[in-house]
Amino acid sequence: MGPDAAESDVESARDVLRAILPFQSLSAEALEALAHAAEEGAAAPGQTIYDVSAPATYLYVVVRGTVRLERPAPPDGVHAARAVGAREVFGWHAMREGSAGAELAKAAGAVSLVRIDTRFVLEVLAREPNGGAATIEALLVALSTPAERRAKRAEHEPHRRRRPAPQRALSALGSYVVSVLRRPETYGRLLGYVLLFGGWYLAVDVLALPRFTKLPGIVQVGREWLSPDPVFGLSIHTSVYYDHIWASVRRIAIAFALATSLGVPVGLALGASTTFRDYVFPIFELLRPIPILAWVPLAIVVFSGSETPIVFLTFLASFFATALNTRLGARSVEPHYILAARCLGASPWQAFWHVIVPGSLPYVLTGLQISVGVAWFSLAAAEMVSGQFGLGYLINTSYTMVQYPTIVIGMLTLGFVGFLTSAIVRFIGERMMVWRARELALTAP
């Protein structure tokens, strides 16, 4: 069977193209255009269609017969040769990154073929609506060898070999601490502490200034704090100290979690929807100026026990801070980002999720830091009024029982734990906004 015989039953180019898999999603006009550009040819057994060194700028379709693709020096040693049968495509090295030109195409028997200039294929596909992209993807798959397909899949799953999450979080925290220690401003801050405690020491213990005589001195407080046998029954060696801390931290955690999970969505809705804002914002403006202390009586009356009112009061302050900052964030998102997202085909909901949410994140995180601060503020106030444990309660009872050093211990502990919680919030925030951190790092003086 020679080339002549093959030629006699050549189907029309259009039918051939329609039958191959990658072109199935093409429009009729595109197929027509491709068919017009197609060239037909026949190869005798063993005839070279293109050589290793030739730039394969054509897309070939086998109409009849089998073509053998050979690689003289296979990089993986596995698929040195493969056969391409009728209605299958080959060629077009440029489409396949990493394997350019390293292939020889030979007719295994008598073969009839159709070829199209790939530049023209791209041109036609570019005119297709979204289907063009699908066709290119399908062509890519059809043109690549099984080994290449496997390699490509592996390339897109690089995350599998990552370390487990807790380990990653720990090492991230570790490197964060190291970076803090390396900053020169860390030592400036230390100097601030030295001035504060030095001033305290001077005022009470050394100079004994008139108004400071009732104040416990730093030495007295320190000795009480660290004593295994404290005069007033509370130091780092007593379990009751940790009960107080734990009670406060637990309340903060619950209140902060509630305030964040409610405040962020409400704030986003306030910022993004005018209808929601019209209904809800007046209520906000009425309730927000009421100081937390003014809520205490009602909270105690409405909620049972001593735990719920405290958590409620702490939550309330946090919630307002988070919701209002989030609203500000949602409103600060430049409208052209939303238009751009819509232009690129995003639905209103997708635009909300991909643009408004990440765009307001800087404000949300500022809000969360304020929120954790006011949470401690209102927690201490609430604990002073009700409750049986907690640092605020400790400070208040120590006052009524004239245990002044314990007051200072409670205050300093409050300060320290409060600082720690906002540091954690900031740390998580910075992790969530790599883009922002990198941007700021560039613009920083």
Place this chain on the structure above:
Amino acid sequence: MMTAPIVWKSSARRLPASEVRRGAIQIVDATKFYGSGASRVLAVDRCSLDVRAGEIFVIVGPSGCGKTTLLNAIAGFHELDGGTIHLDGKLLCGPRQRARLGSDRVVVFQNGALFPWKTILDNVAFGPIVQGTLRRADALAKAGQMLADAGLRGYERSYPGETSSGVKRRVEIVRALMNRPAVLLLDEPFRALDALTKSVMHEALLAIHARNRGTALFITHDVEEAVFLGGRVAVMTSRPCRLKKILDVDIPYPRARSIVTSKRFRDLVAETTSVVHEEALKAHALGEKEG
């Protein structure tokens, strides 16, 4: 075993590329007012334009003349008060009828609108991912390929805030082209760039256009930019915006930077400038009266 090369024969004459192009825009009597009541201002007055599929059509006019209004109507950002706009024979928008926002017409904004919270790669892959036309991994792979084609390999994992304004503009154009839009709407995209970056961007845009062949509607008030890029240049009047004159830029593509010193280029720039200048003077006088 070497044999004679295969003889290839064409099954039919190749269609000229223009016949498979899409992206023809017909603007007929577009009219747009701003404001209401006594302060109602006529921004665009019965403006008619024919943009051919596949060309770079540049609209020049003094700042604030209403060029952007036209572009926004095509994009679907607002409606017209009169007239119609057709895209490839289909009605896009008419009086009180806003065009659907869609990825067949993508805008490249004056101030840039790459999402700062997404990496360059995620930005470019955004369109196909939200439209659901490609799986995420495929969209990312294709985005990487398109970035590489545009000479932007190596920026994939950067955030927009870490790159130069020239890179950002190119990425934004690539992001638009990922959607294979019929029309690319460019609203003074290079306005904020310095002169050197700008001239590099012009050549980059021409190269990208030569590869992708969509219609590009480009708005600017920079006459040299208009003549260098445009196949045709429309000069608009100021307040209200009307078509004043269309100039054919008969300098063939691909255009190299060197054409800016050619006599033909200088003549076209001079001709365009004189038409634009007239309008700028009018706008200036109008501004003084109102101010």
